[in-house]
Amino acid sequence: MIEDSLGSQHSGQLGPGSGALGMVTKSQQDDGIKQRPQYSMPGILHFLQTEWARFEMERSQWEVERAELQARIAFLQGERKGQENLKQDLVRRIKMLEYALKQERAKYHKLKYGTDLNPEDLKPPSFDKENKEDQIDGEISLSTSSGTSNATWRQGRQLLRQYLQEIGYTDTIIDVRSARVRSLLGLQTQTGDSDADISQSVLVNGENQANKRDNQGKRAGLKKLSNMATDSALIDAENAVMTTFDFLNSGNVVEDDDDLSDENEDGMAADDEAEERLERKGIKLKNESNEGLDDTDPDTVEALAEFHFLETEIGGVSEKHDTSSTEDEEWVVDQRHISELKEQYKKERKGKKTRPTRHALQAMLASLGSNDDISVDNTHMQSGEDRDDDVPSGGQISYARKPMMGMQDDEENIDGGLGLGELAGLTVNNEADPMNYDISAPKEVYRKTWNAKYTLRSHFDGVRALAFHPVEPVLLTASEDHTLKLWNLQKTVPAKKAASLDVEPVYTFRAHVGPVLSLAVSPSGEQCYSGGMDTTIRCWNIPKSDIDPYDSFDPNVLSDTLEAHTDAVWGLSIHSSKNQLLSCSADGTVRLWSPGNKSPLLNTFTVESEEGVPTSVDFVRCDPSQMVASYTSSNTYIFDIETGKQVLMLETKINSDSSGSNQINRVINHPTLPISITAHEDRHIRFFDNNTGKLIHSMVAHLDSVTSLAIDPNGLYLLSGSHDCSIRLWNLDSKTCVQEITSHRKKFEESIHDVAFHPQKPYIASAGADALAKVFV
């Protein structure tokens, strides 16, 4: 019976091909043949031997297995730690973003309701608490060590302060000095004050930042270095960061100066944009220092310089470190996990040791981002990995983080107004180094985005038209406030606390009685022409762009007045080489002028009255003998300039969805190709062939009526403005939107009246009903 059970046990337990197989089959045969098996001494001995050998082998196998599993667990624990770090980092980042969002909301709230949000909500997230909650398992040392580091720092300062007081420095001077020094160093740590003080204080820029820095200081205390080393490392790191973001810092210094000198007049004028800016800087710094914290290597400063490398390295280093350190730790996983792991392990073994797929890793990373705790599933998915996979997996993690950092950069880029923008692609053939006037070194050339740089405030009412000087960074605007203004973008007001620079006009052109509606600048840049509600076209000699804005009145600036129209002049277009000007007016006529001549009016173009009135006019750029005019009837005609006859009708009306009210607000011509582009009230931009009049392309371009179009000098990009408050940049080749910028606010149902490209320099501009003009670089 024993033998029987033994035999059955064999056949049940042993897989094929094991050492005992022969024996089993034999005994089975015996069973089958004789019912009562014959036992022989050698047979039994042999059996016992083989059994023993088998058990020994199995035991050693298990031993190996156990060792392997232990290694696995150690590895997984290490990995868990690494992932926890990653998670923390992400949580921190989320907190910062949340905070940024809160700031944004507060700003919005302030703009909308004119009051500040409860400042309580705006406190920067405290990471200390966060850490204590999250890291129950180990690093509680943080609060104490940070405390001590801060304490020594404070002590030292106290001592210094005492000395200074003894030699006669008053407290205020010390404060001013230290603020100055700190602002210069980019170290805004308010070590003299207590933390409670900071959290109580009103949220002003410096304060805000100081708070954050404080946090940073504490986090730096995490490092298990000596206090002095920590401090110096912190300063070094800060310095390194600050030099990297030198441009940000310089803005900061200016602002501080201002605050100090400004008799507190603007103490409360916490400019939202600047706050946001600082905020972002905070995030950035935070991130960098966070990365630094993971690193046990003291060369933080060096590492900070090479941001991306740091990522990978730290990933690897910390992983390895953690693995080795936890190797000798206790067997803490519970039995169920072990058995599960065993099962998995066996399966994996059979399946020839498959490495975990990229997919599995990615899934794991994804769940890391969303889940607070590290789930067992994730670690299981990886269990096929052996220890050699350590570094690659670490690499993988940090690789996945890289895009996030990239995003951060991009974001900062957009908001900081420091990106290079489209201009790289747009202007290369015109300028060798188009960005040499920019304050910052190009950081991310590959990202083509336009960013608001200058805000032109001085008009009292909607800006109807704008035009760039053909060469210089000079802009002209025409407004409903009856004036035109000349702006020199190189003469900026030292803007405080703002991401974009303010420009004040250098000259104000007054002559129109009523709103000025249209504007054109001569190719030489010496004259400009403006058409107004008062039916006149004024010819101006543009003053030098370095003129004193408060110079005495020179009546010769207004050189001529072209009078023939009997109603508002809505459109002007100037010929690129001939001294000829086209104007279209609500009186129904389009007129051709030669300004400066004794009889400047050269020709008048009329259409039948049912066409309504012309809304926009442009020369056909590739055929100087033709011009194109669009009408309120939504028809568009090409005229021969010499004969005054219609040459062609573009099929603008046929291709409009709505027959009645779909007027064309702007028609422009491609600089080199025989293409007319029309901006429609029905939100469309349409492209027409000048030779056939046929529609080439039609697209819904905006959320509201399209008001204005501009084409870059090379004919590669199209800029459109709309009453939906945004300007959009289009790739003319693919007809796709490359960038959208929300630019102006609404007045009644109007928002953006005009857009323009600088003929040579990387500037674009938009003119708004909100009385502002903005220039983007």
Place this chain on the structure above:
Amino acid sequence: MKMANEPVPVIRRNRPGTKAKEWCNWEDESFEEMDSTLAVQQFIQQAIRKDFTNVEEILNPPDGQDEGVWKYEHLRQFCMELNGLAVKLQAECNPETCTQMTATEQWIFLCAAHKTPKECPAIDYTRHTLDGAACLLNSNKYFPSRVSIKDSSVAKLGSVCRRVYRIFSHAYFHHRVLFDQYENETYLCRRFTQFVTKYNLMSKDNLIVPIMEDQQTLEGESEA
């Protein structure tokens, strides 16, 4: 023409091609319905277009309107409309005849637009004052928002009013025909006088243009 077949709801736009007569020729929008950040400006301009002679009504703020913003937007509107007077003065007031900014013989006004106040000719004073006012009222430093304005900035409105008023007074005392013509077209000086009186932005002594009826009688009494 196109205004005629305007669909309901009204879209308040001056599209290209709009005739001068039809400029802003749309039905009034109540202040409550104006949801833009420029509602106060819209409201003021709407009232002026409706009847520029009804100074009372134009200066009557909607319920719950923040007074600082109300004053600020009105002052913007004044400076903007004063461009019209400046255009007229440019044609007539030349630096040879009006070498100084004067109204009555009592004062010579120095132009504050320069680093050290300067005795600018009247026309330059006019232009510089308007340009300076445009810069100040659009300054991101003092008036970063058109929705809420700090008290310290509201305090600056008074000095702008005082300077800008001198344009009226110069025109009144030295270019009377031009002034009357302009005043009939705009009622601007009446509105301005009432505005600064209502909001106590200038002292009565400085309001030397006898434009308001009650003021004229006052003048008469004091002279008598």
